[in-house]
Amino acid sequence: MKELISYDAYEQLADHYDRFVDTKPANAYYERPGTLSLLPDVEGKTVLDAGCGAGWYTKWFIDHGAKYVTSVDFSPSMVELTKKRAGDKARVILADLNQPLEQIESQSKDVIVSPLTLHYLKDWETPMREFNRILKNRGRLIFSVHHPFMDYLVFGRENYFSTELLDDEWNTPDGKVKVQFYRRPLSEILKPLHLNGFVIEKLIEPMPTDDFRREQPDTYEKWTKRPQFLFIRAQKTTSIK
Numbered sequence: 001m002k003e004l005i006s007y008d009a010y011e012q013l014a015d016h017y018d019r020f021v022d023t024k025p026a027n028a029y030y031e032r033p034g035t036l037s038l039l040p041d042v043e044g045k046t047v048l049d050a051g052c053g054a055g056w057y058t059k060w061f062i063d064h065g066a067k068y069v070t071s072v073d074f075s076p077s078m079v080e081l082t083k084k085r086a087g088d089k090a091r092v093i094l095a096d097l098n099q100p101l102e103q104i105e106s107q108s109k110d111v112i113v114s115p116l117t118l119h120y121l122k123d124w125e126t127p128m129r130e131f132n133r134i135l136k137n138r139g140r141l142i143f144s145v146h147h148p149f150m151d152y153l154v155f156g157r158e159n160y161f162s163t164e165l166l167d168d169e170w171n172t173p174d175g176k177v178k179v180q181f182y183r184r185p186l187s188e189i190l191k192p193l194h195l196n197g198f199v200i201e202k203l204i205e206p207m208p209t210d211d212f213r214r215e216q217p218d219t220y221e222k223w224t225k226r227p228q229f230l231f232i233r234a235q236k237t238t239s240i241k
Helices: 007-020 025-038 056-063 076-086 125-134 148-154 186-195 210-215 217-223
Strands: 046-050 068-073 091-094 109-115 135-146 164-172 175-183 198-204 229-236
Touching (some): 046 056, 125 186, 135 148
Parallel strands (some): 046 068
Antiparallel strands (some): 135 229
16 A cells, blocks of 8 residues: 555544635635636536545535535544535545545546645556546536645745655644645646546646635735646546546
8 A cells, every 4th residue: 555645644634624624725716716717517416526635625526516525535523524524415525535446436426626635656557547537527626725836935945847845844732743745736636637537628827826825915915926736627538448
């Protein structure tokens, strides 16, 4: 089994996420507006929340009329939080996106959403092939990741074109937590999509919202000059054998 990057961190962060998932500015007023702007109408659709965390998107899909929601995460604590938030209205599975998602039927989903998850995986071949398998024909994949320019600048890397594991430390009300993730160039974000039957429909680098500015004005000024996250919507056009 491949190493689960940041597994311990997310087990440690689970309660923090549950407490602040609705109001944390980076998520509520930056990441979510970007992702939601790319979503098709989910009413009556089958949806996979790939990297569900504490379950915010899972609950959003339920509240917006999705026919059937399946959610996966590699953290047992996050899975339990999503179950608590979703009740019996979603199927929530403990699963590692490094591995095939054998619990999920082929061509069973209209939409897959993966918010701020894929940068924890070194190899995107397996998840992209699985997303292709799971999506219905013409189904859509929407995901957000760290912006490659941001990681390159903030961590002072020498070679932009490398894919490499980075160490970070996040400050929380409960203390500092060590987190690891991978940075990669833009070409290595886009290539796995093309190789696995997807066509990119839209790529955005949005600004933080006015709500973000009110909550964190200093950070707002910085983030309007340097992108933090990258958002992509892609459509399945070819099934991969």
